[in-house]
Amino acid sequence: MANYIDDETIEYVGILAKLELSDEEKEAAKKDMASMLDYVDKLNELDTDNVVPMCHIFDVKNVFREDVVTNGDGSADTLANAPEEYRDGFMVPKTVV
Amino acid sequence: MELMKLSALKLGELIRNREVSVKEAVSASFENIRAFESKINSFVTVDEENAMKRAAEVQKLIDEGKLVSPIAGVPVGIKDNMCTKGLLTTCSSKILGNYIPTYTATAVTKLEEAGAVIVGKTNMDEFAMGSTTETSAFGPTRNPWDITRVPGGSSGGSCAAVAAFECSYALGSDTGGSIRQPSSFTGVTGIKPTYGTVSRYGLIAYGSSLDQIGPVARSVEECAAILDIISGYDPKDSTSIKRDRYDFSAALSEDVRGMKIGIPKDYFGEGLDEDVRNSIMKAADTLRGLGAEIEEFDLSLVEYAIPAYYVIASAEASSNLARFDGVKYGYRTADYSDLHNMYKKTRSEGFGPEVKRRIMLGSFVLSSGYYDAYYLKALKTKALIKQAFDRAFAKYDIILAPAAPTTAPKLNESLKDPIKMYLGDIYTISVNLAGLPGISVPCGKDRSGMPIGLQLIADCFKEDNILKAAYAYEKAAGDVLGIMKNGETVMPQA
Numbered sequence: 035m036a037n038y039i040d041d042e043t044i045e046y047v048g049i050l051a052k053l054e055l056s057d058e059e060k061e062a063a064k065k066d067m068a069s070m071l072d073y074v075d076k077l078n079e080l081d082t083d084n085v086v087p088m089c090h091i092f093d094v095k096n097v098f099r100e101d102v103v104t105n106g107d108g109s110a111d112t113l114a115n116a117p118e119e120y121r122d123g124f125m126v127p128k129t130v131v
Numbered sequence: 132m133e134l135m136k137l138s139a140l141k142l143g144e145l146i147r148n149r150e151v152s153v154k155e156a157v158s159a160s161f162e163n164i165r166a167f168e169s170k171i172n173s174f175v176t177v178d179e180e181n182a183m184k185r186a187a188e189v190q191k192l193i194d195e196g197k198l199v200s201p202i203a204g205v206p207v208g209i210k211d212n213m214c215t216k217g218l219l220t221t222c223s224s225k226i227l228g229n230y231i232p233t234y235t236a237t238a239v240t241k242l243e244e245a246g247a248v249i250v251g252k253t254n255m256d257e258f259a260m261g262s263t264t265e266t267s268a269f270g271p272t273r274n275p276w277d278i279t280r281v282p283g284g285s286s287g288g289s290c291a292a293v294a295a296f297e298c299s300y301a302l303g304s305d306t307g308g309s310i311r312q313p314s315s316f317t318g319v320t321g322i323k324p325t326y327g328t329v330s331r332y333g334l335i336a337y338g339s340s341l342d343q344i345g346p347v348a349r350s351v352e353e354c355a356a357i358l359d360i361i362s363g364y365d366p367k368d369s370t371s372i373k374r375d376r377y378d379f380s381a382a383l384s385e386d387v388r389g390m391k392i393g394i395p396k397d398y399f400g401e402g403l404d405e406d407v408r409n410s411i412m413k414a415a416d417t418l419r420g421l422g423a424e425i426e427e428f429d430l431s432l433v434e435y436a437i438p439a440y441y442v443i444a445s446a447e448a449s450s451n452l453a454r455f456d457g458v459k460y461g462y463r464t465a466d467y468s469d470l471h472n473m474y475k476k477t478r479s480e481g482f483g484p485e486v487k488r489r490i491m492l493g494s495f496v497l498s499s500g501y502y503d504a505y506y507l508k509a510l511k512t513k514a515l516i517k518q519a520f521d522r523a524f525a526k527y528d529i530i531l532a533p534a535a536p537t538t539a540p541k542l543n544e545s546l547k548d549p550i551k552m553y554l555g556d557i558y559t560i561s562v563n564l565a566g567l568p569g570i571s572v573p574c575g576k577d578r579s580g581m582p583i584g585l586q587l588i589a590d591c592f593k594e595d596n597i598l599k600a601a602y603a604y605e606k607a608a609g610d611v612l613g614i615m616k617n618g619e620t621v622m623p624q625a
Contacts, residue, residue, distance in 0.1 A: 043495075050494035051449060052456070053487055054475040066488055066549065067495065073550055074438040074496075077508050080515065087510035088517060090340060090370070091326050091566030091591065097369040111233040117463035124459055127470045 037071040039064040134159040136620040139205045139299035139353045146193065146204040153186040153193070153204035153248065156299075160206035160250045163297045172272050173282075173292035175211045176219045177251035182206070189246045201356050203246030208292045208301040211252040212259055213239050213344070214333040218249070222335050223267035224257045226455050226462045226481030236333025237368070238302060238344045238361040245360045250298050254288030257483045258452065259309055259337045261285050262555050263545045266485045271542060274317060276581055276623040280539040283313030289347045290317040294623060300348040300357055304334060306341045307440055308534070308559025311571040314347060315534035315584025318573045318612045318623065320601070321347040322354045325591045326566035327372035329358075330365030336451040338444035339370070341563040351572060351602040355379040358594070374592065382595035385603045388422030392600070393527035395430035398558055404537045410575035410583045411533045417607050418531070418600060428526070432519050435512050436561035437553055441489075442496050442509035443564070448486075449493025455481065488549065517565045524590035529597055532558050534571040534584035558586060568594045572601045575611050582612055 044064050048055055055063060109122065118125035134142060134156055145151040161179050168174060192198040209215060212222045214232035221227045235243070243249075256266040264272040264287025272287045274280040275295040282291040286303030290313035293301050303310040305323035314321030322345045329344040336342060346357035358379045365371040394415060399408060419425050457463035457477030464480050467473035482490070496505035523530060535555055545552040562569045567588055574585035585604065587597040614620055 046498070047491050047495050050498060051487075051490045052453070052474050052478050053482075053490065054479040055487075059487075063488070063491055067492060069550065070441065070492055071505075074442055074505060074509075076438050077435060077442075077512050080432075080435060080512060082508060082511035082515070085511040085514050087507050088514035089510060091517070092372060094370065094372075097366075099366065108233050112459070115229075115231060115233075115460035117457055117459075117461070126458055127467060127473055129470050 037068045037075070039068045135163050135296040135299065138350055139348055140201050140356055142299055143201045143203060143205045147199065153190040154183065156204055157182050157186040157206050157248050157250065160298050163295065164250065167275070167295045167297060170273060170278050171275055171291050171295055172270055173253055173288040173295065173297055174208065174251040175221055175223060175254050175269050175288070178218055178249065181218070182248055182250050185248050189248060192246065198246040200245035200360065202242070202360065205247060205300070206250045206298045207242060207247045208251055208253045208289055208298040209239055209249055210255055210286050210289050210301070210303050212255060212304060212335045213302060214335065215239055215249065215252065218252065220252065220335070221269070222258050223255045223269055224482065224486070225268045226478070228268070228462055230461050234333060237330035237365045239333065241361050241363070242302070253286070253292055253301060256285035256287070257486050258335070258448070259285040259304060259306055260448070260485050260489055262308070262312060262552050263540070264288060264313070265542065265546055266483055268483055273542070274539050276318065276539070277579070280541055280581065281316070281545065283316035283535070283539060285309040286321070286347065287313045290314050290319050290321065293319045293347050293349060296622065300346060300353055302344055302361070303347045304342055304344050305563065306338045306444060307563050308556045310345045310347060311534045311559050311569055311584065311586055312556065314571040315586070316539035316582065318582030319347055319349055320351055320354050320570065320572050321345060322358060322570045323562065323568060324358060324362065324594060325568045327370050328362045328374065330363070330368040330371050332365055332367040338447040339451060340447060341444060351570070351598060351605050352380070352383060354570070355383055355598050379594055379598055382598045383602045384599050385606050387418060387600055387603045390423040390529070390596070390600060391527045392418060392423050392425045392529050392531050393523055394425060394427045394531050395433070396427045397430055397433045398532045402536050402554065402557070403533065404577065406577035407533050407537060407583050411531070411585055414574040414585045414604060414608065415531055418604055421603055421607055423600070425531070428523065430519055430523055430530070432516050433557065433561070436516055436564060437557060439509040439512040439516065440560045440564060441492065441553060442505050443513065445489040445493035446497050446506050447493070449490045449497065452486070452490055457481070485546070485549070513564045516561050520561070520565045520567060520590070528589070529600055530588040532586045532588065534558060534586040538577045538579070538581035538583060562588055566591055568597060570597045570601050572605055573612050574608065576613065
């Protein structure tokens, strides 16, 4: 079974992945993804009807801890990485119009 | 120069005995970095100034008797996906090209507490996605054995740096073979521990359920000693496990009499290079000669591991890499109209083609309507693969296999056909899906003189078994790479 990725699907994937693709990149992505899915379709040879999906190797449970602050104020170091900074905050384009 | 040819443990001993100063050891490392970096490009960042300062601090602690660890003062390279406070950490990606972490990964902190001196951050495939170190945004690393070939990946920088004596040992990370395969290609030894043994805190995530940090060095003994230091339960990593003991070095013994070793027949089919096959079989004979009981068996499901892996790893990657949006750190696009446009442009300009390919595949397999068919199916396949290993380890103490079907390919050959490149991970990937420990040790060279790696795999928590077998093999096999001349180690390429 050969997979075909249409324009609509690749647009949708671009939205999910938050990627802006050029027309050239879109065509390449359609081809790449189709051939990868053809390859992944091999898994359909396996009967997995009664198999429980395995998320984690070990039987781990959620780990809770008390919400105790152990680190100090690292805001200056953190802000040093900001692409744009304004009055001790991260500067972003206007979000509410 | 000569100091870097010593094992990390021997160098550590000389430093402890004050026969060598930390400064001399670290200077020797930078001497080799200066000599070989232009050819090999194993490092994204070298930090001589801070390393020399640190060398003086470590020397003081050793002199005061406060540092007695076996690797105190020994120079190390750290893969560039582990956060190091104050030191550039790029994941070999443009999107993190200017990122200075505000904290250090637990595994690295543990090394620092033991007195390690970090000489730099090693090159890798971008976000650890690749098998050749060619997807790095900072240029490929080259194989010290033949600079027209790749070192493997994604920990290609760590392995090449160790192979070229630029540092005594290194840390790598392994999501689908990223420590074992480049170790095999560059003639060094590397371990991927049982999932959860080394904390992932501060390791920039690719496939969180598969990622594990491990040591890269030039012998089994060194790898075990480093694993002793970096392993341990960490409350900062909720997938970290509590093990009974973490003294892996205690397992080293040359006695493998009665050890049951299984060779999966299905690993020796089509696609396996003849020289690799012969070398692995010769290694099996060596272990048989030492008293191990070896037989062939059918592991099954081998051909399903790669498709299951790419669905799971890409799905996790698409989620993990969603955080890179140009808001709080890293690259931000120069021109944008609104917030959404800034996210999209930042990510499109910041990520390379292989990373985008996997983010898109991952987004797709997790999307409504496709989740059951792809993601859930892959998780069910993972369960079946785990069961196949469970059956094998009911009969055998370890599994013996090649680390990779071939030796290192030439540069510019692999990225043209991604699926073909993915197939090169066929012997390593299922180990990550099942959370198992695996080691690659050099076992010979092919007709072109390129190193071949023997992979030994054990059940979860049974690192002892592979360490013992690898150690016994290494001692019995001797200088399989032909790098000893008149009792001295020589550079692979000279």
